[in-house]
Amino acid sequence: MTSRYSFGxxxxxxxxxxxxxxxxxxxxxxxxxHIYGRQTNGEWSLKHELQGHDLRVTSIDWAPxxxxxxxxxxxxxxxxxxxxxxxxxxxxxxxxxxxxxxTCVRWSPKENKFAVGSGARLISVCYFEQENDWWVSKHxxxxxxxxVTSIDWxxxxxxxxxxxxxxxxxVFSAYIKELEEKPSPTPWxxxxxxxNLMGEFTTSASGGGWVHCVSFxxxxxxxxxxxxxxxxxxxxxxxxxxxxxxxxEYLPFLTCxxxxxxxxxxxxxDCVPMLFSTLDKDVTFVTKLxxxxxxxxxxxxxxxxxxxxxxxxxVEVNDTSLSSIHQNAITDINIHRGNKTCATTISxxxxxxxxxxxxxxxxxxxxxxLKLS
Numbered sequence: 001m002t003s004r005y006s007f008g009x010x011x012x013x014x015x016x017x018x019x020x021x022x023x024x025x026x027x028x029x030x031x032x033x034h035i036y037g038r039q040t041n042g043e044w045s046l047k048h049e050l051q052g053h054d055l056r057v058t059s060i061d062w063a064p065x066x067x068x069x070x071x072x073x074x075x076x077x078x079x080x081x082x083x084x085x086x087x088x089x090x091x092x093x094x095x096x097x098x099x100x101x102x103t104c105v106r107w108s109p110k111e112n113k114f115a116v117g118s119g120a121r122l123i124s125v126c127y128f129e130q131e132n133d134w135w136v137s138k139h140x141x142x143x144x145x146x147x148v149t150s151i152d153w154x155x156x157x158x159x160x161x162x163x164x165x166x167x168x169x170x171v172f173s174a175y176i177k178e179l180e181e182k183p184s185p186t187p188w189x190x191x192x193x194x195x196n197l198m199g200e201f202t203t204s205a206s207g208g209g210w211v212h213c214v215s216f217x218x219x220x221x222x223x224x225x226x227x228x229x230x231x232x233x234x235x236x237x238x239x240x241x242x243x244x245x246x247x248x249e250y251l252p253f254l255t256c257x258x259x260x261x262x263x264x265x266x267x268x269x270d271c272v273p274m275l276f277s278t279l280d281k282d283v284t285f286v287t288k289l290x291x292x293x294x295x296x297x298x299x300x301x302x303x304x305x306x307x308x309x310x311x312x313x314x315v316e317v318n319d320t321s322l323s324s325i326h327q328n329a330i331t332d333i334n335i336h337r338g339n340k341t342c343a344t345t346i347s348x349x350x351x352x353x354x355x356x357x358x359x360x361x362x363x364x365x366x367x368x369x370l371k372l373s
Contacts, residue, residue, distance in 0.1 A: 002325060003357040005044055007036070012349040013057065014332040019064030021336065023047065026349065027057040033071055035089075044355075052079050052091045059104045063111040070094075072102035072116050078126070080135060094135040096124045104150050110157045112179060117148030123162055125174045125194075140172050140195045150213045154220040158183040158192055161223055163211030169225040169233070171198040187221055187237035201235050201243055203227035213255045215264065218341030222278065224264050226253035232266060234278050246283045250274070255333045259343040259360060265289065267330035267348055271322055275364060289363050290324045328352040 010028040017024055024044065025035045033050035055074035062069050069089070072078040076098050079091040096102060100119030107114045113127040116137070121144045124137035146166035153160055153174075160174040173192035175183055188198045201223075203209055209228030216223055223235045230252050233245040253268035259275075263286070267273040275286040321327070328351035336345040336357055347357045 001359045001362055004325060005355040005357075007034075007044070007353050007355060009353055011328075011351040012331065012353055012355070014059055015334060015347065015349045015355065016060050016062040016069075017064075017334060017336065017347070018062055019067060024355070025050075025060055025062055025069060026355075027060050027071070029056065031056060031073070033057055033060055033069070048089055050079075050081055050089055050091070053077060055101075058102060061105055061107050061114065063107045066111045068107075068111070070105050070107060070114050072096075072105040074101040076100065076102060076118075078102055078105060078116050078124075078135075092135060094126050094137065096126070096137055097139070098122065098124060100147075103148060106151050106153055108153050108157050108174075109155055110180075112157075113174070113176065115151050115153070115160055115174060117151045117162060117164075119147040121146060121148070123148055123151065123160070123172070123174075125160070125176065127176055127179050138176065138194060140174070142195070143197065143200070144170075149211060150225075152214050152216050154186070154188075154216050155218070156183055156186060156220060159186065159188055159198060159216075159220070161214040161216055161225075163214040163225050165210040167203050167208040167210065167227070169201045169203075169211050169214050169223065169235075171200075171223065172196065173198060199235065199237075199241055201225075201233070201241075203229060203231055203233065203245070209252070212253065212268070215256050215258055216340070217258045217261055217264075218339060219261055222258075222261075224256050224258065224276075226256045226266050226268070228252045232256070232276055232283050234264075234283050236278075236281070239281065242281070244278065244281065244283045246285075248285065254329065254331055257333045257335060257343075257346065258340040259335070259338075259346065260341060265333060265346060265360065267333055269329045271324045271326040271328060271330060271350070273330065273333065273346070273348055273358060273360075275360065287364055289358055289360055290326075291363055325356055326350050326352055326354060 013027040035048040036044040037047040053073040057073045069081040078094040081089040098120040104117040116124040123140040126137040150163040173196040214225040231247040251269035253266040256266040258264045273289040330350040336347045338344045
């Protein structure tokens with residue numbers, strides 16, 4: 001089952017949910033962030049506009065427990081937004097110290113720090129300094145050699161995964177000794193000083209491409225990432241950092257997220273979310289989640305269109321309408337209900353300004369021999 005909502009005509013860059021899922025924040029192709037609230041009739045109405053960035057907002061994240069929103073943009077700035085007593089959101093400037101656009105931002109699981117990727121070939125790990133009442137940052141630089149496109153936190157609040165346009169996915173330590181206790185050893189390694197490289201992984205052996213998105217599994221023992229060569233890869237830290245990769249026949253994927261410990265969903269330019277599995281220590285395609293997608297009529301479909309045009313002198317009027325629910329590239333996936341260990345519904349937004357909520361388990365329940373643990 002799916003639920004479909006429209007937010008106008010402007011492309012949606014990304015979206016995040018509030019802790020109770022009653023509100024959603026979206027970044028459109030502009031400088032503002034829009035916060036929508038759910039009405040009694042099930043529709044969404046605009047409640048707040050977060051105005052502070054001078055250039056396009058590239059990423060947002062909403063801390064579910066502390067109820068704070070962090071945004072970053074092409075103006076090289078990041079803001080932490082907190083709700084005030086008068087019902088408005090107040091911004092606090094973050095000292096990123098970067099000279100290129102900020103591209104992605106994520107709160108840590110404990111919400112005491114967040115990380116910002118940028119085009120300056122570095123990651124800013126930001127935390128609040130009580131003495132000066134502002135957010136300061138520490139930089140992770142080496143061995144990044146290009147723009148950081150995506151980041152994701154390990155459940156232990158210390159390790160940080162990053163994908164970049166140098167065809168690499170990496171895992172760093174973001175341990176700040178002034179802020180937290182010494183971390184326990186993990187399958188990714190035991191020595192975790194700030195900025196330490198815990199692992200570096202390439203895209204598919206067939207040539208590779210920009211890494212568009214990275215995502216830790218619920219346990220943190222696996223990392224999946226998608227690249228511009230339409231490849232899907234998984235690193236298993238418990239199996240001597242084994243890399244399972246497959247280059248698909250589809251268009252490039254832009255985003256990915258785990259829905260349980262052995263399955264994850266990817267989406268991108270094909271406009272359809274797709275489910276992959278890692279049950280047999282390999283990456284295997286399971287199914288497309290878009291049940292509305294129609295099957296093609298075969299290799300002669302183009303020829304039949306030309307024959308129809310020649311015989312009847314008419315043009316197909318529905319050529320611009322896709323058979324999928326999303327009518328353009330999917331830019332972001334989030335978990336709507338549940339978590340990475342057991343997600344029940346996921347949400348997608350895209351260039352077509354639509355929000356789609358997918359009950360993915362019910363969509364794949366009818367497929368024979370599907371084993372999801």
